[in-house]
Amino acid sequence: MTAEKSSNTIEISINTDVLVIGTGAAGAEAAEVISAQGYKVAVAGDGGQDIAQSGRAELIEGAHIRDFAGVAGDFRACFVKDGQRLERNFGAVVIAPGRNVRPQAEPFGLSLGERVITLGELEKILADGNARSKLGGAAVALLLNLTWEGDPQYTARVLEASLAIQQLEGATASIYAGNVKVAAPGLERKFTYVREQGVVCFKPMEKPSIEQTGDKIRITTLDSILRKTLVAEYDYLVVEEKAEPSDRDLDLAYSLRLDTDLEGFLPSNNVHRFPVNSNREGIYIAAPGLGANIALRIKELFGDGVKSVPADRAVVDPEKCTICLTCYRCCPHGAIFWQDGVAAISPLACQGCGICASECPMDAIQIGGFNDKDLRRQVREAVAATQKPAIVAFCCQNSALEAGRAAAEFGMDLPAGLKLIKVPCAGKVDVEFIMQAFVDGADGVMVAACHEGNCKAERGNLFARWRVNEIRKRLEALGIDKQRLLFTTFASNMAKGFAETAAQFAGSL
Amino acid sequence: MIVAERKPFEEIKAMVSGYKKVLTVGCGTCVAVCLAGGSKEVATLNAELELALGKDGISPGAATVERQCDMEFLAELDPLAEQYDAFISMACGAGIQFLAERFPDKPVFPAVNTSFIGVNLDVGWYEEKCRACGTCVLGTTGGICPVTMCAKSLFNGPCGGTNNGSCEINTDQPCAWYRIHERLSAQGRLEQIMEISPANDWSNQKPRKIIQPGYEERIKALQG
Numbered sequence: 001m002t003a004e005k006s007s008n009t010i011e012i013s014i015n016t017d018v019l020v021i022g023t024g025a026a027g028a029e030a031a032e033v034i035s036a037q038g039y040k041v042a043v044a045g046d047g048g049q050d051i052a053q054s055g056r057a058e059l060i061e062g063a064h065i066r067d068f069a070g071v072a073g074d075f076r077a078c079f080v081k082d083g084q085r086l087e088r089n090f091g092a093v094v095i096a097p098g099r100n101v102r103p104q105a106e107p108f109g110l111s112l113g114e115r116v117i118t119l120g121e122l123e124k125i126l127a128d129g130n131a132r133s134k135l136g137g138a139a140v141a142l143l144l145n146l147t148w149e150g151d152p153q154y155t156a157r158v159l160e161a162s163l164a165i166q167q168l169e170g171a172t173a174s175i176y177a178g179n180v181k182v183a184a185p186g187l188e189r190k191f192t193y194v195r196e197q198g199v200v201c202f203k204p205m206e207k208p209s210i211e212q213t214g215d216k217i218r219i220t221t222l223d224s225i226l227r228k229t230l231v232a233e234y235d236y237l238v239v240e241e242k243a244e245p246s247d248r249d250l251d252l253a254y255s256l257r258l259d260t261d262l263e264g265f266l267p268s269n270n271v272h273r274f275p276v277n278s279n280r281e282g283i284y285i286a287a288p289g290l291g292a293n294i295a296l297r298i299k300e301l302f303g304d305g306v307k308s309v310p311a312d313r314a315v316v317d318p319e320k321c322t323i324c325l326t327c328y329r330c331c332p333h334g335a336i337f338w339q340d341g342v343a344a345i346s347p348l349a350c351q352g353c354g355i356c357a358s359e360c361p362m363d364a365i366q367i368g369g370f371n372d373k374d375l376r377r378q379v380r381e382a383v384a385a386t387q388k389p390a391i392v393a394f395c396c397q398n399s400a401l402e403a404g405r406a407a408a409e410f411g412m413d414l415p416a417g418l419k420l421i422k423v424p425c426a427g428k429v430d431v432e433f434i435m436q437a438f439v440d441g442a443d444g445v446m447v448a449a450c451h452e453g454n455c456k457a458e459r460g461n462l463f464a465r466w467r468v469n470e471i472r473k474r475l476e477a478l479g480i481d482k483q484r485l486l487f488t489t490f491a492s493n494m495a496k497g498f499a500e501t502a503a504q505f506a507g508s509l
Numbered sequence: 510m511i512v513a514e515r516k517p518f519e520e521i522k523a524m525v526s527g528y529k530k531v532l533t534v535g536c537g538t539c540v541a542v543c544l545a546g547g548s549k550e551v552a553t554l555n556a557e558l559e560l561a562l563g564k565d566g567i568s569p570g571a572a573t574v575e576r577q578c579d580m581e582f583l584a585e586l587d588p589l590a591e592q593y594d595a596f597i598s599m600a601c602g603a604g605i606q607f608l609a610e611r612f613p614d615k616p617v618f619p620a621v622n623t624s625f626i627g628v629n630l631d632v633g634w635y636e637e638k639c640r641a642c643g644t645c646v647l648g649t650t651g652g653i654c655p656v657t658m659c660a661k662s663l664f665n666g667p668c669g670g671t672n673n674g675s676c677e678i679n680t681d682q683p684c685a686w687y688r689i690h691e692r693l694s695a696q697g698r699l700e701q702i703m704e705i706s707p708a709n710d711w712s713n714q715k716p717r718k719i720i721q722p723g724y725e726e727r728i729k730a731l732q733g
């Protein structure tokens with residue numbers, strides 16, 4: 001699959017077929033725009049006849065992923081379809097997430113029924129001409145984001161439904177909303193428009209109390225704008241449908257080795273990534289309206305099917321590798337696999353964070369631009385050349401390094417003996433480097449990472465913190481003051497904070 | 510694999526005190542995989558020794574061989590050995606002893622405690638699975654080892670202490686024989702639980718040797 005081009009880049013030929021998992025609206029949209037780019041698309045999932053009819057994509061109907069392996073440009077999916085195994089290769093994968101829906105009547109002590117319905121049920125009634133008439137003249141209350149975080153899509157549905165009610169003869173809609181999520185194109189405008197059309201919107205300061213007596217629903221709420229307790233009666237109450245990650249998505253996250261956010265939704269949050277990217281190169285998460293973004297990312301990844309990549313981003317020495325799988329398990333980007341009895345790293349999927357290199361028990365992995373020999377030499381030089389106290393500061397290039405350099409540029413006071421050593425991610429700071437710095441005579445060592453939740457490599461900062469904590473214990477056991485080793489976090493714009501922390505640290509040594 | 514844990518530093522330091530030239534020998538197999546004795550642990554331990562004893566107190570060397578339980582790999586250390594007064598071995602107990610056998614005139618100190626035969630649950634997380642009893646009964650116990658998991662290492666169970674899935678010693682300890690019952694019944698071969706496994710011959714707990722089938726002749730020839 002790879003051919004050498006020059007000593008530092010290689011050309012990789014990429015499989016440019018795309019697998020879309022999920023036949024819903026987001027999946028269909030992604031399939032449509034990706035195939036319009038000229039790539040072959042297969043959609044797997046239940047239903048999806050419209051996709052098959054469009055002729056834009058192949059439909060692998062009723063197929064569910066059983067096993068999944070490989071890396072960007074060369075994924076191998078094994079499906080089960082009608083009890084048969086089916087193996088296919090793809091260069092990229094798009095997941096259209098599914099959601100489980102949990103009606104939120106119970107948090108108000110209510111149960112669903114004729115008068116207490118979910119948003120989904122309301123939408124069905126509104127869509128059906130006969131059923132719709134029963135809402136004529138009715139007062140309807142809709143709850144929005146009172147029992148869960150919510151999202152713009154849900155807000156849009158509630159606004160749409162309210163408007164439809166408001167337009168029925170004699171009917172009125174009132175919305176009781178927590179935080180209204182409007183971060184989607186045109187949604188803010190829609191919210192204003194809906195209110196102009198007569199939909200009343202309350203913003204309760206605390207959870208409203210709701211009682212049902214016969215056919216009437218009474219809502220008592222303390223409104224945060226009017227600062228008054230308001231009581232109103234309605235004919236119908238539309239409770240929220242709290243979205244939860246579907247079981248299928250949780251399974252997919254596990255078998256495709258994807259991180260989820262705290263609530264279990266794909267993808268995990270990372271400010272350094274585009275919203276459609278997952279933690280793995282070549283795997284994207286679709287949402288309505290984001291198809292074009294995904295198509296763009298895929299085009300960037302595939303190009304015309306041959307890609308030039310740095311050959312030395314992360315390289316395994318097959319002589320040293322004992323195939324312990326530590327690197328495979330630690331790589332936050334799923335870039336590592338094994339082949340011919342040793343670990344192998346995909347130069348396309350690897351992001352060069354260096355976490356694997358620092359975790360490898362055999363020091364078998366070298367990172368381009370940050371090889372161990374160079375870093376060790378830098379540590380030695382830093383310690384030898386500096387004034388006292390000699391401080392070696394390992395700085396993540398995405399945050400602390402920028403902050404430290406800016407502090408120097410702005411002429412802020414930095415300890416004279418402080419030396420910054422650039423690392424691709426704090427996760428690259430090896431136990432050995434820190435120990436070696438002390439052996440070489442450093443008075444203090446600082447490991448400076450990104451803030452928690454802000455690591456470009458997802459959790460390189462966590463690895464760094466765990467290691468520092470472990471080494472501090474070891475230093476203590478050696479009779480060395482553990483305060484001489486500091487773990488700290490910065491954002492790249494924190495020049496002043498960097499200078500203060502460094503000065504404080506130097507003072508304490 | 511064999512799972513080991515690094516010894517507390519104080520213990521290692523006490524053993525090597527007084528030896529200036531020490532070669533720390535890692536092993537690239539089980540102990541590397543369980544993150545206790547590969548080349549990284551060797552480098553880290555040496556740094557700890559230098560920090561604690563000072564560069565004048567100790568000057569440690571580093572070498573990691575493929576496997577310390579194979580003499581051919583230990584032979585690679587021969588040219589190095591004469592430069593050192595003592596060895597630290599980061600291998601399992603078997604490797605440590607084989608290293609000591611290779612260099613009988615020099616002290617060999619263990620830097621790890623060999624803990625068990627186990628499996629990898631996640632990076633740095635292991636679980637014991639087998640006690641090397643020498644009479645494996647997994648075939649009739651649904652693939653669950655009663656010697657390891659049962660507090661009494663019963664070959665036939667459960668005993669009267671089984672307690673809603675837990676062992677009588679405490680509720681966090683699963684009852685091995687309860688699990689065996691569950692697994693065999695799920696596989697539709699529960700009747701096998703009635704088969705009596707004869708008591709193990711625990712006199713086999715003296716040092717054992719194994720010759721794999723097909724190698725008997727070769728070894729007989731070697732032994733002359």
Ligand code: SF4
Pocket residue numbers: 316320321322323324325326327328342343359360361362363364365
């Ligand atoms: S961590 Fe190192 S020794 Fe283990 S599989 Fe990866 S490269 Fe090989």
Ligand code: SF4
Pocket residue numbers: 313314330331332333334335336345349350351352353354355356357367
């Ligand atoms: S450098 Fe980072 S992204 Fe690349 S293989 Fe190693 S852990 Fe994975």
Ligand code: SF4
Pocket residue numbers: 638639640641642643644645646647654655656657
């Ligand atoms: S019965 Fe248990 S201890 Fe004995 S060999 Fe089998 S797994 Fe190991």
